Amino acid sequence: MSGTVAIVEDEKTIRDTVAFALRREGYQVVAYADGAAAWESFQRSLPDLVVLDIIMPRMDGLELLRRIRGQSATLPVIFLTSRDEEFDRVLGLELGGDDYLCKPFSMRELLARVKVLFRRLALAAHPGDDAEQLLEVGRLTLDLRRYTAAWDGSALPLTVTEFMILHALAKRPGHVKTREQLMVEGYPHDTFVSDRTIDSHIKRLRKKFVAIDAGFDRIDTVYGLGYRWAQETA
């Protein structure tokens, strides 16, 4: 599995390290120090995936994503953020990033996300693969190979992290998952994620469900403990 990954990051150390790690995994890597330089190159040819810092001189990550979306609606983008407020802002905006990692992030986590997004791409390109692994919980369907989800047959546009958190909740309906447990399942390779991050993702998940079903209320908040996928009562 190979493809071209663009890393857009003004911190030289991070840029070099990420580029090195991705190359070691067998990807083609192009690196840019700011949004303007990246955009200049993207106008000629788009990469297969973008890892994007948000705060950069000369065109920030959000502006670059807006321009990329003008070219391609499906190009996977992973954001790297360094502020909590920034993280909330990115999640709040319907920008269509495919995943988010907070600095300082784990390199293994980033590589795992890149791998998942490439798998999604590959499966989307070659549908009809029979050996589908499906988890069905009431009206919810989770495709564990493609990392896609559907509610009542309508596709849910989830980021990889959101998918993993939803999967952790839905595979044991009625059981409470603490924020710590959700962090471990949502970020299997990272150890330094704040629990506010989980709250932001849950908020975001609910919003995405409500967008296709206004009466959605499956995700319960259990105060002082965590979250729970409500058991079907009918």
Place this chain on the structure above:
Amino acid sequence: MSALSRLPVRLLAFNILLVFLPVAGILFLDTYEHHLLDAQERTMSQEGRLLAAALEAGGDLDPVQARAILVKLGQRQLARLRVVDDAGAVLADSALLGPRRPAPEPAASPTPALRVPPQQRLLYLIGSLPFRLLRGAGDQPEDERDLIDADTGTLAGAEVRAALEGRYGAATRVLGDADRTVMLHIAIPIRIDGEVAGAVVVSQSTRRIMSTLYAVRLDVFRVFLASLAVAVVLTLVVATTIARPLARLRQRSGEILDRRGRLTGGFEPSRRRDEIGDLERALAELTRRLEAHLRHTESFAADVAHEFRNPLASIRTATEMALEVEDPEERRRFLEMAQRDVARMERLLSEAREISRIDAHLDEEDRGPVAVEALLGGLVESYRLRSGNGWTRFELEAAGERAMVAGSADRLTQVFDNLLANAASFSPPGGTVVVTLRAAAGQAEVVVADDGPGIPEEHRDRIFARFFSWRPEGPAAEHTGLGLAIVRAIVEGYGGRVSWRPRHPNGSEFVVTLPLASHPARSPAPAGAAEPAARAPLPDAHRDTR
């Protein structure tokens, strides 16, 4: 009513205390009453002595003569005169000589309302109650009936007995009538041939005096009641205009911090023009500044956290990779990356600590006068030595060499060191950094100029902001973005200003102005008149271009 529990109560007590002044007047009236009674007694005894003298002149004491003398007195006296013999039997009585001449009544009653005697009015009875209770224990006047011996019809009162024993006698007696009129009696011995032959008894009601007094007392009591009412009303007014706003302020200040100690809202600035309005405005200003300070501190903490994340992310990914790679060369490269970012975090930490220390403690630091030229000279020299015969030349132009500035030498060194480092980093190969010192109009002005690329328009308003760093090329990571922020914090802490302006044809000029210290050796001269010699630019500004 918690609003009425403290301050208003004290005000009420004070007001009522003032109201009791008229009561003191009533007590004063008591002594006035005694004077009046004394005067009446003197008049009566004079009358009595005249009668006694007339009777003594007659040489004998017989009823006919006595009656004749009383008739001669013509009923003009106001008092009742009685003449008794040595056994107390009445020989003559002015009351039996027909109706008295009408006394000059005080031109009838001024108002019909006064028909009821003042001392019988309900108001008077209420007002005098405490006095009556107090006096109840004191000496009671004797009963009028004791004057006359019921069996013999002779006068046998104590005053009469005293007179018959050759002494002066006096007594007050209460008539058994409804008014409880007080009668004043005096008795004077009549001596014939050295023997007490009888006595003259003069009796007069104190009613006239007392009724005047009663009327005055009633008026005073009315004034007292009116003052009391005014005092209560005034206290209520004061309570609403002082105590209620104060209670509101107190409540507001209690609500201003939530349970977690965070500021929630503030005081609304008041439109009142009084002291409470001043207090409200002062509190509003205080909370506004406190809030601004807290917001500043919070955003600084958030900025610091943010600035730490990038080097931390670098260190994390680099060490992760160092553990994974097999090639020792590659491993070394990643560890060196991590090491660079550790150094960057250390720099960031020390500068962040420095800037918060400047914020908190600059005012407490020693501020000896510092000779700016010597300080700049030393700095420029050290930059020259560091650059060797290399890229950048450093020059110092000093026109006001005696400029003294109040401040710490370390802090001022920090200011100009940061500016020189900044200028040197922007200076192109072969460029020149020029430092100019001028002293004029009470200000020392230091300009640090370089011939680098200058600063693009869009960044000019942010160059002194914390954590802002802009570099036309090369890694921004080498700079924490705190150097110029530290410069501004110190200069503004010393009451000066720092600004940037473009230099022609290219480059930057950083301008620092600091107030000159008044010379400690001189007597404090009025502002503007001090140190004219030091301020005037020297005619030959020496240009130091070694």
